[in-house]
Amino acid sequence: MRFQAAVLRSYDAPFAVEEVVLSDGPAAGEILVEITGCGMCRTDLAVRRSAGRTPLPVILGHEGAGVVVASGDGPDGTTGVGDHVVLSFDSCGQCRNCRGAAPAYCDSFASLNLLGGREEHTRRLTDAMGGALAPRWFGQSSFAAYALVPARNAVRVDPALPLELLGPLGCGVLTGAGAVLNTFRAGPGDTLVVLGAGAVGLSAVMAAAAAGARTVAVDGNPGRLALAERFGAIPLTTTAGLDERLRRQTDGGAQYALDTTASAPLINDALRALRPTGVLGLVARLHTALPLEPGTLDRGRSIRHICEGDAVPGLLIPRLIDLxxxxxxxxxALIRTYPLADINEAERDCDAGRVVKPVLLPERGDR
Ligand SMILES: [Zn+2]
Ligand SMILES: [Zn+2]
Structure with a gap:
């Protein structure tokens, strides 16, 4: 079958929206999903800075939502034709962490999600001239009208829901909300600092508000700070004396801090503002060394990395939909939709901070 997709052919070129060819239907354990909408996540755009680690040309997109149109498992599969699904990250299902309900820490996470995926997928998807495309990104490659996906990545949702808005629950929203609800298990009486009010940070703010925690959000963009305030956080700018202002707003020190910025100065401000036993969670990939000042890690304080909000997507996504x-x-409220054909405009708006979460809608004239 032939369908529309956004292909990235070079790390510094715009996306090319073009026709691609899928030569085979789903194998056992796979489903073919007609994509209704796909969110754009920072990790898609970070491919441009990945120094050649992600193979090109590639179809990015890993916050897809859509309708199952074919299943390799027949009627016995966990998802069947006609089901509405939200797609999340890929995992092997067999390693120690997958078996321990921690699929975000799958031994094969990088190879399955970032570096090219399962080998059996290679060569099934090509461009219109027959040129190879890199195997699927995050098990999905959802900046496209269709995606061939491992069935274990799909979470079934109620068909009455607005499916085109649900894709971001599969990564960005799950990451921020999961850090608060799964990793920190924040609740009433807890204090939380969120560094960066993008899609992940604002999802953390909303989850903290839902959980009854007191939250302070830090960002340099006044529009995003206003959003954080609307969702229940105390807004603070990134100007001097931040650690002191954070302590003042958290009754002397925060129990939890979540960094989405990878900014070493902001991270150190948040560390200085943690109370004893406080935990700092890092979700953004650090590109520089993180110098730790003496005293920031004493008295039971700790730092840990959090991937995909420590989520089992099949548990957290339905919980977020209920909330x-x-x-x-x-x-x-974070979402602005664009036709898939306008993906480059969506990227520019996202980079410039004009939109928090773009969602791309494939055109439906291709069937
Ligand atoms: Zn695994
Ligand atoms: Zn993502």
């Missing part, structure tokens, strides 16, 4: 339906997790 959203109860009016306590308004993640849809």
């Amino acid at each position: 959203w339906q109860a009016g306590r997790f308004p993640f849809d």
Whole structure:
């Protein structure tokens, strides 16, 4: 079958929206999903800075949501034709961490999600001239009208929900909300500092508000700070004396801090503002050394990395949908939709901070 997809052919070129060819239907354990909408995540755009680690040309996109149109497992599969699904990250299902309900720490996470995916997928998807495309990104490659996906990556959702808005629950929203709800297990009486009010940071703010924690959000962009305040956080700018202002707003020190910025100065401000036993979570990849000042890690304080919000997507995504339906997790307010053909405009708006979470909608004239 032939369908529309956004192909990245060079790390510094715009996306090319073009026709691609899928030569085979789903094998056992796979489903073919007609993509209704796909969120754009920072990790998609970071491929441009990945120094050649992600093979090109590639179809990016890993916050897809859509309708199952074919299944390699027949009627016995966990998802069947006609099911509405949200797609999340890929994992092997067999390693020690997968078996321990920690699929975000799958031994094969990097190879399955970032570096090219499962070998059996190679050569099934090509461009219109027959040129090879890199195997699927995050098990999905959802900046496209269709995606061939491992069935274990798909989470079934109620068909009455607005499917085109749900894709970001598979990565960015899950990452921020999961850090608060799964990793920190924040609740009433807890204090949380969120560094960066992008899609991940604002999802953390919303989850903390839903959980009853007191939250302070830090960002240099006044528009994003205003959003953080609307979702229940105390807004603070990134100007001098931040650690002191953080301590003042958290009754002398925060129990939790979540960094989404990878900024060493901001991270150190947050560390200085942690109370004894406080935990700093890092979700953004650090590109520089993180010098730790003496005293920041004493008295039971700790730092840990958090991948994909420590989530089992099949548990956390339905929980976030329940909170959203109860009016306590308004993640849809972060979204602006674009036709897939306008993916380069969406990237520019995202980079410039004009939109928090672009969602790309494939055109439906291709069937
Ligand atoms: Zn695994
Ligand atoms: Zn992502």
